Every structure is written in structure tokens, then in C-alpha cells.
Amino acid sequence: MSALTAVDVIRTKRDGGVLSDDQIDWVMDAYTRGQVADEQMSALAMAILLRGMTGPEIARWTAAMIASGERLDLSAVDRPTVDKHSTGGVGDKITLPLTPLVAACGAAVPQLSGRGLGHTGGTLDKLESIPGWRATLTNDEFIGQLRDVGAAICAAGAGLAPADRKLYALRDVTGTVEAIPLIASSIMSKKIAEGTSALVLDVKVGSGAFMKSVEQARELARTMVELGGAHGVRTVALLTDMSTPLGLAIGNGVEVAESVEVLAGGGPTDVLELTLALAREMLDAAGLSDADPQVALRDGRAMDVWRAMIRAQGGDPDAPLPTAPEIETVRAEADGHVEAIDAYAMGVAAWRLGAGRARKEDPVSAPAGVVLHKRPGDRVRAGETLYELRAEQADRIPAAMAEAAGAVRISETPPVGRPLVIERIG
Ligand code: URA
Numbered sequence: 001m002s003a004l005t006a007v008d009v010i011r012t013k014r015d016g017g018v019l020s021d022d023q024i025d026w027v028m029d030a031y032t033r034g035q036v037a038d039e040q041m042s043a044l045a046m047a048i049l050l051r052g053m054t055g056p057e058i059a060r061w062t063a064a065m066i067a068s069g070e071r072l073d074l075s076a077v078d079r080p081t082v083d084k085h086s087t088g089g090v091g092d093k094i095t096l097p098l099t100p101l102v103a104a105c106g107a108a109v110p111q112l113s114g115r116g117l118g119h120t121g122g123t124l125d126k127l128e129s130i131p132g133w134r135a136t137l138t139n140d141e142f143i144g145q146l147r148d149v150g151a152a153i154c155a156a157g158a159g160l161a162p163a164d165r166k167l168y169a170l171r172d173v174t175g176t177v178e179a180i181p182l183i184a185s186s187i188m189s190k191k192i193a194e195g196t197s198a199l200v201l202d203v204k205v206g207s208g209a210f211m212k213s214v215e216q217a218r219e220l221a222r223t224m225v226e227l228g229g230a231h232g233v234r235t236v237a238l239l240t241d242m243s244t245p246l247g248l249a250i251g252n253g254v255e256v257a258e259s260v261e262v263l264a265g266g267g268p269t270d271v272l273e274l275t276l277a278l279a280r281e282m283l284d285a286a287g288l289s290d291a292d293p294q295v296a297l298r299d300g301r302a303m304d305v306w307r308a309m310i311r312a313q314g315g316d317p318d319a320p321l322p323t324a325p326e327i328e329t330v331r332a333e334a335d336g337h338v339e340a341i342d343a344y345a346m347g348v349a350a351w352r353l354g355a356g357r358a359r360k361e362d363p364v365s366a367p368a369g370v371v372l373h374k375r376p377g378d379r380v381r382a383g384e385t386l387y388e389l390r391a392e393q394a395d396r397i398p399a400a401m402a403e404a405a406g407a408v409r410i411s412e413t414p415p416v417g418r419p420l421v422i423e424r425i426g
Contacts (some may be wrong), residue, residue: 006030006040013047016232021060028064028324032163041167042174049179055226062227065189068163072110072139072195077146079108080286082198084278085191086122087183087220090208090347095123095153096259097267098276100305102282103150105291109282111145112194113158116356116364119208119347120256124155125355129253129322129366133315149308161189169360178210184223191233198234200278200286205422206243208343214239214422216335221425236426240274241418243342244376247271251355251369251390253321263303268375270420275420298386324367324390328397332380335423339376345407346370346387352400353391365392370404376415 004026012019019027027044043065053061074081082102086092099109115124124135137154139146145152158165164186171177191199203211203221211217221237228235245267249258261267262275279293296302307317350356354365373385380386386408389400 004034005021006036006044010040010043010047013044013051018054021055024060025059025064028061028068028163032068032166035316038170042170042176044175044180045167045171045176045179045395048181049176053181054174057229058185058223059222059227061181062185062189062192063231064165065161065163065185066095066193066231069161069193070159071193072143074108074110074143074146074195074197076143077108078199079106080288081108081110081146081196082200082282082286083110083191083194083196084200084202084282085187086202087187087204087210088237089204089246090120090343090350091247091250091255092121092242093126093247093249093255093259094202094206094271094275094278096126096256097271097302097306098260098278098282099151100263100294100309101223101275101279101296101302104296104301104305104307105279105283105293107150107283107286109151110142110194110196111151111153112160113153114156119344119356121250121252121350121356123153125364126255127153127250127315129256130315130317131311131319133313135313137313144243145309149305149312151305151309151323152312154310154313156190160193164189168410173184180216180220181222182222183210184220184227188224192228192231196233199228200281200284200285201235201237202274202278203237203239204242205239206241206343208241208245208347218423218425225426235286236281236424238277238281238424239422241420241422242343243418244341245346245372246274248372248375249369249370250350251353251367252364253366254369254371254390260306263297263422264307265297270375273420274387307341312394322367324392326391326394326397328389328401330389330401330404332382332384332386332410334410335381336379336412337411337414338374338378338380338412339415341376341409342407345403346372349389349400349404349407352403353389353396354393368392368396370400374408375377377417381408
């Protein structure tokens, strides 16, 4: 019988103490096995949110989360492995063009992704708008696809960091998502357990992100870069702007369509810029810095990998994407320049249209979403279309209209541009 109790562990952190390695290992294991109750883990998560954790505590907490499940062995994959993780944003479809692009340049990209919750979208929900595509692969299928195609985007199996699966669901309903030690350990435990050798983090900053300030984002990025290094995963982070949605499409099918445009050599400039910036970081981290991702986009190699990757998971890359029967167009009331488009408001509008879910088990709509016709910096004339709201049911439109109202700010003078990549940490 262990002499440790959940109440003692909670009290230690509640009173501002440092948890010992034994306390951390014990509480994580007991929680995963159902011997520490959800209400006890909730109290501990809240104590961590309020009191914080030291670097060594975060490292041990992460190691205990990894040890709660299996760690994949990707040594059978004969190319350098490198993954990317985004902390989540609005219109953030970058994983879709980036994964095949980096694979086309010689790396293998093991991309275990999630579903959207709240106003941020999920990569798996987006890909599921492609007819036939399936998100689940066994470990053997995952490794086989990495060897054959070089890229796989799929759901994390139940065996990977099960402690995080339980804890994340609990944090979501107890107001404890926003603790940096908990976010960092949650993300890194899954990425380390997935077996990648290198990792590039896209840490989002701004209204549409978890981290609203550069200082918070920097602290999160530094914490994750250190955790990666401590577990032998070469990790770098880019802090990138998420005050404006990325690209013109926010939703599921609409984001797939925009990603395919990028792979075909077009697409919005910000989506292309961030895809290339992250691709260069990933190729550097994988020891493939001689590869030029711009060439792999131009000569169609990235598109070839995309098509192979979609087919390998049952999808038809040539099938038309579902279209929305209900479209509401919102027009500018005055001439001017688009000064800003609020990412959070547009993310919530897309969610109301059916692109996102309120509870984990809710379905999402493939064609629903927001399609912007203007970007910050664009000139606009009264009566021109600013954006479209698309839905499967007409009764979803009014709530989305209310959320999006005021999201596009028009000014008389052109705005000062913001850099997309704010800082590099690593
Ligand atoms: N994404 C995760 O996987 N975990 C968090 O805690 C936050 C974002």
C-alpha cells in the first residue's frame, strides 16, 4: 500500500509547495487507473493553475503522462521523422498542405491530430469532409503509411498518453485549460509518445488563440522546447499571429479546398507564407535543410503526396467537397480599408454555423463555415462582399451573423501590417 494520498498531494500544491517525483508519479498513475477521483484531480489541476509548477515538476509531470501509455517506435521508418503542432487557431489549416509538402522534401511526417472544440477547428474534422477518408489507423498501418507515403495524419490511438486524454476532458469542464504547465505537458506528452525525432511548434498569439499575449506565448513555447529537448526530441517553436484568421476559409470542407489551392501553387499569401516558414523549420530540424519546399510545391510533388496520403486512408482526392445550401452574404456599408478581422469572433461564427462542436460527441457539418472575401489591408467599397456565412440549416445563420457583426473593422486609412511570424524560440 502506498503511503501517499490524493489529499496530501493537493494540499502540497494548494499551499504553494513543490511536488516530489514520487507524488507526481503516484498521482498520475492512480488517476489513470481510476484510483484518484475526478474531483481530486480537478482540485489538483486548479491548485497547479493558481500556484504554477517549477521546471523539474513540469518535466516529471510530462514523463508521468508519457509513462501512462505506450511510446511508439518509429525506427522502422527509414527517413528522418519530424512533426508539427499548432496550439490551435481560427482558419488554421496549415497541417493539411504542410504534412505532404515536408514529406515530398524527404522527411516522414507522423501527424497525430485532434478534433476541434469550441471556436478552434480540428484537423481530423476538416479531413473528414473528404468523401471516404477515415481518421483511424492501427499503429502498424500508421508506420506502414509513413514508410510508403511519408505522411500520415490520423487520430491518436487510445494507448497514447491516456492520462492526458482523461485530464484534458476534466480541465475542459473545470476552468483549468489555461495553465501553462498543464498545456505544455499535455501537448508534449502526446508528441513525445508518438515517437517523432524532431518537432516544430506553432504557438499562436492573439484573440483567436489560447495565449492572448506574446509574454504568455513565449513562456509556453520555452517550456515546451525544454520538455522536447529533455526527452531527446529536437524542438523549436515559432510564435505566430492569431489575431486575424489564417487565409480566407474558416470551417471544414472550405479549409480543405483552400489547402488544395496551396498545394496547387496558389492560395492566400499568409497561408503560403506560414506553410513555407514551418516547412523550412521542419526540414532544418530533420537535417534536410538543402531541400527547397517552394520547389516541391511548384513542381507538383507536394500535391502527389497529398493525393497518395488521402487515398491511403480511403479518401477520394478527386471527389467534390460537400456544398452548403444556405449562404448569407455580408457587405461593406462604407468605403475604406479593412483594418482588422477578429479571429475569435469569426471562429465563434463558424462554430455557430455548425463547423465546430459544443460537446465532444457532437457531429460537425462538412460544408458549414465562413468564407472571407477581404483581408486586413484590402481596400473595400460600400456594397462589396466582406464575407459569406455558409450553413446546412438556415436557422444557424442569425446566431452566426450576431457573432460576426463588428468582426471586420473598416478604417479610412490603410492599417500598419503585422508580421505573421513574431519570434523563433529554440
Ligand atoms: N492542446 C492540447 O493538446 N492540450 C492542451 O492542454 C491545450 C491544447
